[in-house]
Amino acid sequence: MSRSTPAKIVLLVLDGLGGLPDPETGKTELETAKTPNLDALAASGVCGFSDPVGPGITPGSAPGHLALFGYDPVNSNIGRGVLEAVGIDFDLQPKDVAVRGNFCTVDEAGLISNRRAGRISTEKCAELCQLLDGLVINNVNIIVRPVRDHRFTAVFRGNGLSTGVSDSDPQQVGVAPNLITASSPADEKIARVANQFVAQAKLVLADHHPANMVLLRGFSQRPHFPTMADIYKLKPAAIASYPMYRGLARLVGMDVLEAGTSIEEEFRTLAQNYGDYDFFFVHVKGTDSAGEDGDFDRKVRTIEQVDRALPEITDLQPDVLVVTGDHSTPALLKAHSWHPVPVLLYSKWCRTDRVSEFSESACVQGGLGRFPATQIMPLAMANALKLTKFGA
Amino acid sequence: MSRSTPAKIVLLVLDGLGGLPDPETGKTELETAKTPNLDALAASGVCGFSDPVGPGITPGSAPGHLALFGYDPVNSNIGRGVLEAVGIDFDLQPKDVAVRGNFCTVDEAGLISNRRAGRISTEKCAELCQLLDGLVINNVNIIVRPVRDHRFTAVFRGNGLSTGVSDSDPQQVGVAPNLITASSPADEKIARVANQFVAQAKLVLADHHPANMVLLRGFSQRPHFPTMADIYKLKPAAIASYPMYRGLARLVGMDVLEAGTSIEEEFRTLAQNYGDYDFFFVHVKGTDSAGEDGDFDRKVRTIEQVDRALPEITDLQPDVLVVTGDHSTPALLKAHSWHPVPVLLYSKWCRTDRVSEFSESACVQGGLGRFPATQIMPLAMANALKLTKFGA
Numbered sequence: 001m002s003r004s005t006p007a008k009i010v011l012l013v014l015d016g017l018g019g020l021p022d023p024e025t026g027k028t029e030l031e032t033a034k035t036p037n038l039d040a041l042a043a044s045g046v047c048g049f050s051d052p053v054g055p056g057i058t059p060g061s062a063p064g065h066l067a068l069f070g071y072d073p074v075n076s077n078i079g080r081g082v083l084e085a086v087g088i089d090f091d092l093q094p095k096d097v098a099v100r101g102n103f104c105t106v107d108e109a110g111l112i113s114n115r116r117a118g119r120i121s122t123e124k125c126a127e128l129c130q131l132l133d134g135l136v137i138n139n140v141n142i143i144v145r146p147v148r149d150h151r152f153t154a155v156f157r158g159n160g161l162s163t164g165v166s167d168s169d170p171q172q173v174g175v176a177p178n179l180i181t182a183s184s185p186a187d188e189k190i191a192r193v194a195n196q197f198v199a200q201a202k203l204v205l206a207d208h209h210p211a212n213m214v215l216l217r218g219f220s221q222r223p224h225f226p227t228m229a230d231i232y233k234l235k236p237a238a239i240a241s242y243p244m245y246r247g248l249a250r251l252v253g254m255d256v257l258e259a260g261t262s263i264e265e266e267f268r269t270l271a272q273n274y275g276d277y278d279f280f281f282v283h284v285k286g287t288d289s290a291g292e293d294g295d296f297d298r299k300v301r302t303i304e305q306v307d308r309a310l311p312e313i314t315d316l317q318p319d320v321l322v323v324t325g326d327h328s329t330p331a332l333l334k335a336h337s338w339h340p341v342p343v344l345l346y347s348k349w350c351r352t353d354r355v356s357e358f359s360e361s362a363c364v365q366g367g368l369g370r371f372p373a374t375q376i377m378p379l380a381m382a383n384a385l386k387l388t389k390f391g392a
Numbered sequence: 393m394s395r396s397t398p399a400k401i402v403l404l405v406l407d408g409l410g411g412l413p414d415p416e417t418g419k420t421e422l423e424t425a426k427t428p429n430l431d432a433l434a435a436s437g438v439c440g441f442s443d444p445v446g447p448g449i450t451p452g453s454a455p456g457h458l459a460l461f462g463y464d465p466v467n468s469n470i471g472r473g474v475l476e477a478v479g480i481d482f483d484l485q486p487k488d489v490a491v492r493g494n495f496c497t498v499d500e501a502g503l504i505s506n507r508r509a510g511r512i513s514t515e516k517c518a519e520l521c522q523l524l525d526g527l528v529i530n531n532v533n534i535i536v537r538p539v540r541d542h543r544f545t546a547v548f549r550g551n552g553l554s555t556g557v558s559d560s561d562p563q564q565v566g567v568a569p570n571l572i573t574a575s576s577p578a579d580e581k582i583a584r585v586a587n588q589f590v591a592q593a594k595l596v597l598a599d600h601h602p603a604n605m606v607l608l609r610g611f612s613q614r615p616h617f618p619t620m621a622d623i624y625k626l627k628p629a630a631i632a633s634y635p636m637y638r639g640l641a642r643l644v645g646m647d648v649l650e651a652g653t654s655i656e657e658e659f660r661t662l663a664q665n666y667g668d669y670d671f672f673f674v675h676v677k678g679t680d681s682a683g684e685d686g687d688f689d690r691k692v693r694t695i696e697q698v699d700r701a702l703p704e705i706t707d708l709q710p711d712v713l714v715v716t717g718d719h720s721t722p723a724l725l726k727a728h729s730w731h732p733v734p735v736l737l738y739s740k741w742c743r744t745d746r747v748s749e750f751s752e753s754a755c756v757q758g759g760l761g762r763f764p765a766t767q768i769m770p771l772a773m774a775n776a777l778k779l780t781k782f783g784a
Contacts, residue, residue: 020743028743053782055763056770057393060783073783080784100784218784332741336781338774339743340761360759364745370761 004233007319007384010270010280011376013068014306015061015245016288016329018341018360022296029287029296029331030342031359033303037310038323038344038358045321045346047355048368050376052327058338061288064326065248069228069281070377078251079163079220084153087247088145092222097161097190100218101144101152102169103128103211104177112173116150117211125152128211131204137196138189147243154216156193165191168198169215177215190219227253228279232381237273239266240283249281263305267312274316282313291329292336299331320347320383322376323358340370347383396625399711399776402662402672403768405460406698407453407637408680408721410733410752414688421679421688421723422734423751425695429702430715430736430750437713437738439747440760442768444719450730453680456718457640461673462624462769463617470643471555471612476545479639480537484614489553489582492610493536493544494561495520495603496569504565508542509603517544520603523596529585539635546608548585557583560590561607569607582611619645620671624773629665631658632675641673655697659704666708674705683721684728691723712739712775714768715750732762739775 019028052059052067053074062083063073081098092098103125105114120128126146132154133144140158147153164187168177177198182191194216201214228236230253238249239259246256257273259266263284270280284306290299313321328339342363353367368379381387411420444451444459445466454475455465473490484490495517497506512520518538524546525536532550539545556579560569569590574583586608593606620628622645630641631651638648649665651658655676662672676698682691705713720731734755745759760771773779 020741049761054770055760055767056772056774056779058774058779058781060781063783077783083784330741330743337741338771338779360743361746364757364759364761370763 001388001390002231002233002381003386003388005384005386006278007386008274008278008280009234009320009380009384010282010313010318010322011068011380012282012284012313012321012323013065014284014287014303014323014325016291016327016336017325018328018330018337018339019291019299020330020332020339028360029291029299030303031361033300033307035303035307035358037307037314039356041310041314041321041323041346042344042358042362043356044352045344046350046353046368047358047363047366048343049340049363049366049370050324050343050373051340051370052373054372055340056338058336059327060336061244061326062248065245067373068324068326068376069252070231070374071225071252072374076223076225078223078248080218081153082220082222083244083247084147084151085155085247086250087243087245088147088153090145090153090155092155093157094222095157095159095161097156097163097219097221099154099156099194099216099220101154102215103150103152104213104215105210106177106213110176112170112175112177112213112215114210115169115171115173115215119149120211122146122148124211125150128205128208132201135197135200137193140193142197150211154197156190161190162187163190163219163221165194165219167217168194169217177213180216194219223251225252229253232279232377232386234279235277236279236281237277238281238283239269240281241266242283242285245283245285254281263309264312267309271312271316287325288329291331292334294331294334296331320345320380322380324376341373343368343376345379345383349383349385393780393782394623394625394773395778395780396670397776397778398670399778400666400670400672401626401712401772401776402674402705402710402714403460403772404674404676404705404713404715405457406676406679406695406715406717408683408719408728409717410720410722410729410731411683411691412722412724412731420752421683421691422695423753425692425699427695427699427750429699429706431748433702433706433713433715433738434736434750434754435748436744437736438742438745438760439750439755439758440735441732441755441758441762442716442735442765443732443762444765446764447732448730450728451719452728453636453718454640457637459765460716460718460768461620461644462766463644464766468615468617470615470640472610473545474612474614475636475639476539476543477547477639478642479635479637480539480545482537482545482547484547485549486614487549487551487553489548489555489611489613491546491548491586491608491612493546494607495542495544496605496607497602498569498605502568504562504567504569504605504607506602507561507563507565507607511541512603514538514540516603517542520597520600524593527589527592529588530581532585534589542603546589548582553582554579555582555611555613557586557611559609560586561609569605572608586611615643617644621645624671624769624778626671627669628671628673629669630673630675631661632673633658634675634677637675637677646673655701656704659701663704663708679717680721683723684726686723686726688723712737712772714772716768733765735760735768737771737775741775741777
């Protein structure tokens with residue numbers, strides 16, 4: 001039902017956008033932020049709430065974004081390792097097993113005292129990755145690449161590798177890293193190799209406190225999705241400063257543009273490439289990071305920064321502009337949450353509602369109602385007049 | 393994704409809660425009732441509407457409750473006979489076939505004049521059940537037990553029994569009871585035995601006007617559901633004065649507590665057992681009974697009675713308190729109805745909305761929107777911080 005037209009769609013994702021009210025003011029982050037541009041857009045657009053996976057379900061970043069791109073987030077799950085690897089432009093081969101790594105700190109008893117090694121710098125991370133890169137265990141080559149801060153990706157390349165193994169990362173402090181265990185006899189090879197890799201990493205890193213150990217999670221292989229070009233007949237581009245979102249965009253067939261690191265640079269990148277694509281996914285990470293840090297004010301300021309930069313996008317007069325999040329990350333919870341996510345859709349054909357500000361309270365009254373996030377792409381396509389009629 | 397924590401969830405079900413406005417006042421039963429405690433809870437909580445089965449579908453009590461417990465009400469259907477049997481603590485065996493019975497009145501022509509025999513007393517019902525209990529037909533033992541008022545359960549115990557048969561209860565007056573017919577050759581044995589049971593019952597009851605006949609419906613065997621402990625890692629307890637709801641709670645693995653018969657006794661039971669469980673299903677029957685009787689004012693008074701007793705629950709400060717119904721039972725319709733059911737959820741993390749009274753009109757503006765009742769449990773679990781994140 002999709003058809004290619006010159007109309008352009010911009011999907012602006014403020015990661016972790018939804019929030020919870022500050023108990024003092026009764027206002028969420030989005031309600032606290034001064035957002036004249038978003039409010040004007042809400043007044044002429046139509047608003048509502050989306051559920052990325054389902055009511056009550058707290059989405060990870062991958063299912064949250066897959067839902068936004070129109071993919072069933074439950075049946076399209078992607079391992080964390082694959083996401084990290086693809087996100088640093090690593091050329092993942094079909095048989096490779098990728099895993100997400102953290103440098104972490106363990107005490108003298110071997111118990112984890114800091115799961116992120118105090119968030120070491122990306123430079124330090126790159127140095128340490130060089131120490132671990134290139135190990136060969138049981139004819140399996142292990143490639144180790146820095147991601148950002150304390151994060152790295154390890155790729156196991158060899159024959160007979162699979163992914164049915166547990167994580168070594170217990171996702172808590174005060175305990176030792178877990179032994180990686182196979183869930184079936186076929187998975188014993190990767191479990192054995194991965195455990196040996198961890199053991200060697202521990203020796204190599206012994207003198208590199210606070211980054212004196214590694215934690216691995218999300219052993220996974222590259223999935224095979226239909227692309228957004230296949231499904232929507234779009235020529236899509238991604239603008240994201242954080243690697244994982246670039247990787248995710250690549251898995252659904254987007255071109256990934258050089259984005260810079262600031263919101264302003266991202267929006268400038270959109271303007272500069274506006275003629276070359278008909279779909280743009282623009283990802284703002286700062287809202288989620290501030291939420292996860294429990295920094296209500298910084299999340300407010302990040303939203304205000306987006307609002308100030310917004311004319312760079314609206315001046316391009318995209319046929320459809322959607323502003324939403326991939327999930328909520330309330331600063332009060334310091335974590336992703338299950339709360340439905342504000343959605344704002346503007347197009348010439350959107351049938352506006354009475355909402356005149358972009359906020360959680362206002363979206364309750366929005367014309368879009370509450371709906372699964374997987375329906376955002378069909379809605380955007382429809383508003384761009386890119387969907388044909390269903391049935392005779 | 394469920395995890396066990398000390399947090400406690402209370403699900404307070406006012407059976408048949410939803411209503412329709414009195415044409416004179418324009419207010420529903422819930423809107424007419426003075427409910428300061430529920431209104432205060434609505435002001436700090438979040439409200440919305442649930443559809444137990446789907447828009448336009450009028451649910452029976454079993455699907456209504458199964459949906460509230462998070463089970464697909466369409467694919468988890470339970471026969472009425474099983475519900476009645478389990479609800480009186482009858483030890484139903486896997487091969488038993490249970491059926492719900494009514495004592496009824498037939499006239500001299502054999503036509504039903506009263507489907508409930510004028511609602512005979514429970515004592516009279518027990519007497520008559522003794523007359524029918526213990527029959528053996530074709531090597532099938534028939535066990536007959538009183539439930540309440542005119543209701544009884546008959547359990548057919550023997551080999552080769554199945555449930556593919558029609559009801560004898562035509563659910564109307566002025567006609568004769570139906571012959572029970574088999575839907576396949578495999579069902580002929582139970583059909584034959586049940587018809588003989590009905591024939592013998594008619595003879596035995598001939599002199600017991602108004603209870604001079606029986607009507608059977610809901611031939612069924614015990615289903616096998618995963619328990620709420622399996623699904624949610626909860627230790628659940630049920631507080632319900634009416635047998636069917638206790639039976640239903642047992643089928644999903646709840647402990648059934650001695651509840652007394654009044655709302656105040658039920659709430660007291662909750663308080664007394666509060667330390668021993670982390671999930672409580674509290675069932676109030678009076679709202680539905682009043683609705684079915686077409687007694688608008690009694691339904692109003694029952695809601696007000698719940699409201700007055702509510703502090704007994706809120707003083708316990710449960711982490712999550714949900715107040716809702718299993719379906720609507722408008723007094724104007726004197727029956728269950730398809731109308732969506734008001735839902736109120738309170739937790740510290742609920743993202744409150746602008747609703748400040750618990751009523752149908754106000755719930756339209758609620759932050760939960762309108763959603764399937766099966767999502768109430770995931771929402772409650774999320775608000776209790778008992779669900780882990782989905783995906784990386």
